[in-house]
Amino acid sequence: EAGVAQSPRYKIIEKRQSVAFWCNPISGHATLYWYQQILGQGPKLLIQFQNNGVVDDSQLPKDRFSAERLKGVDSTLKIQPAKLEDSAVYLCASSLDSWGRPGELFFGEGSRLTVL
Amino acid sequence: AQSVSQHNHHVILSEAASLELGCNYSYGGTVNLFWYVQYPGQHLQLLLKYFSGDPLVKGIKGFEAEFIKSKFSFNLRKPSVQWSDTAEYFCAVNVDSGYALNFGKGTSLLVTP
Numbered sequence: 126e127a128g129v130a131q132s133p134r135y136k137i138i139e140k141r142q143s144v145a146f147w148c149n150p151i152s153g154h155a156t157l158y159w160y161q162q163i164l165g166q167g168p169k170l171l172i173q174f175q176n177n178g179v180v181d182d183s184q185l186p187k188d189r190f191s192a193e194r195l196k197g198v199d200s201t202l203k204i205q206p207a208k209l210e211d212s213a214v215y216l217c218a219s220s221l222d223s224w225g226r227p228g229e230l231f232f233g234e235g236s237r238l239t240v241l
Numbered sequence: 242a243q244s245v246s247q248h249n250h251h252v253i254l255s256e257a258a259s260l261e262l263g264c265n266y267s268y269g270g271t272v273n274l275f276w277y278v279q280y281p282g283q284h285l286q287l288l289l290k291y292f293s294g295d296p297l298v299k300g301i302k303g304f305e306a307e308f309i310k311s312k313f314s315f316n317l318r319k320p321s322v323q324w325s326d327t328a329e330y331f332c333a334v335n336v337d338s339g340y341a342l343n344f345g346k347g348t349s350l351l352v353t354p
Binding site for chain 1: 287333341343344345347
């Protein structure tokens with residue numbers, strides 16, 4: 126079974142530039158998550174989708190971050206404009222669970238962003 | 242505020258030593274508990290999980306964890322570590338009403354030969 130695919134693996138940009146990350150979850154997984162992992166910290170949820178609807182985006186800095194999952198499959202996370210503190214690994218995860226039943230999250234390898 | 246605390250940020254052990262990593266959470270009500278591991282250069286993967294039932298759960302690679310509700314704890318244990326256990330370990334929690342995991346800051350484990 127193919128895992129969660131993410132690209133690019135690495136990205137270096139200057140502050141105020143924009144960047145986009147792509148995620149393709151495991152086939153059939155209804156729920157998709159984007160997490161931000163800053164060095165030395167645990168992953169922090171940015172946004173959670175159930176199919177193509179947003180379940181939780183309370184921790185997404187909406188002035189600069191946006192995410193979409195238009196057809197309920199793959200997803201993109203965009204940062205515009207980037208700040209130095211956005212340097213982190215952006216993790217995509219998916220799970221099979223349907224509403225009301227917690228499930229295991231499967232993670233991709235992450236996209237490492239460095240903002241100079 | 243809901244939180245997950247991992248007490249040890251860096252642990253160094255010799256091979257064959259016993260391991261216990263602490264995890265405490267501050268949530269009211271029912272919780273689901275997880276331990277994830279991230280080996281160097283690899284993605285996060287599930288070690289074990291607790292949803293209900295027997296509070297002592299066994300995971301992959303000889304790991305186990307015990308849920309103690311009265312202490313709000315879910316400590317990870319392994320009787321004898323190997324060099325290949327060198328990794329970062331994350332405790333995570335979610336509640337019935339939502340699914341996103343709330344992670345602790347992680348514990349970096351180094352096992353020396």
